Amino acid sequence: MISTPQFYIQVLDNMYEGVYFVDNNRRITYWNKSAEAISGYSSDDVLGQHCWNNILKHIDQCGHAHCRDSCPLACTLADGQTREVELYLHHKHGHRVPISLRVSPLRDEHGNICGAIEIFIDNSAKVAILERVEELEKMAMVDTLTKLPNRRYLETKLPHILSEYHENGFAVGVLFIDVDHFKNINDMYGHDVGDEVLKMVANTLAINSRASDIFCRWGGEEFVGIVHNVTEAQLEEIANRFRILVGTSSLDMGREEIKVTLSIGATISRGNDNSNSLLKRADQLMYHSKQTGRDRVTIKPQQNSFTKAKRPPKLKLQTMLG
Structure with a gap:
């Protein structure tokens, strides 16, 4: 079976869900095609940026901002727990998009947390x-x-x-x-x-x-x-x-x-x-x-x-x- 990095990138780019990776500093290291389609932001817009720069400006239904003090990615990087939550992201064109997201830790060969992955889907009809x-x-x-x-x-x-x-x-x-x-x-x-x-x-x-x-x-x-x-x-x-x-x-x-x-x-x-x-x-x-x-x-x-x-x-x- 093919198992090169390019193969896995191709698989991720063809997923229906939006997917992106961050390192321990919450710097975005990968951004797939569906993440671009759902958010309007291309990989050129976000790669190398920190998610706490308020790119997607996640809020809940009460309008509470999550990127600064209750970021699911930050919490998962801290405790290694998987999280699922429904939020609203800020589309590049300005409007809000309802999403369901799941955050999981990424670990190195020693079991240490080296980053996190967020998978999200568009909840709109x-x-x-x-x-x-x-x-x-x-x-x-x-x-x-x-x-x-x-x-x-x-x-x-x-x-x-x-x-x-x-x-x-x-x-x-x-x-x-x-x-x-x-x-x-x-x-x-x-x-x-x-x-x-x-x-x-x-x-x-x-x-x-x-x-x-x-x-x-x-x-x-x-x-x-x-x-x-x-x-x-x-x-x-x-x-x-x-x-x-x-x-x-x-x-x-x-x-x-x-x-x-x-x-x-x-x-x-x-x-x-x-x-x-x-x-x-x-x-x-x-x-x-x-x-x-x-x-x-x-x-x-x-x-x-x-x-x-x-x-x-x-x-x-x-x-x-x-």
Whole structure:
């Protein structure tokens, strides 16, 4: 059997999982092709770098950074234990990617730890997303910039979803999402950079959602998410997870990183809701988030503050079908 180093490298490069090695100083010594595909970073970008340089910027679902004080690689190098954990890495294009990773120690011929190996897989429903995009493109229902379903698609789809909800009693959650201070991004960096920010946000929403859920670009810097079969508490948790993931994503501009936050309105469908009433309520809740400080989720504000937090008349939602 062939057992040259080149043979093993060829095997590793053809693995579905991302694989990389570090030495005892957490310096990256090997980076396979799948690691490049999942993260966007080539071997030229990372070889010789230390993982604690925050290349992948691993965070958990609460937004806690793991690269500095709770790095699985560092812990395994210290105690020799294998670890498995689910985190979110920072893609080279700025968005967050959910991953499952396993870290194991590497030992020399004397049994001493000489490094570690991390194997990770992409947890996002990429195949379902790509199939959905291809199908919708044929019907002109995809936003050309972000590749998310567009407003036309949601206006067509939501009445059917609500009809199914009324028949079966499944709860439907709606997230109305606005990118905070987006006009400042366009004014400071130009519309090309603004477009990249919108794609970063869209990718984070799409990649980290369930295959059954729908996120669309409503228009401008606004997005709408339809989340199936959730309670109000679950919807609030999901909304905050997206808020954290986008808030910890960044667009690399060379000497600086561009970050944005989200204001989100979240609501659960009610028995008498139609498409317009459901979206209007979510929109008003989103605007409440903006008026009360931005970078937050509003799902049930105080009534007196809710009546004040209405979108200016010139920005009201258009009447929808359904």
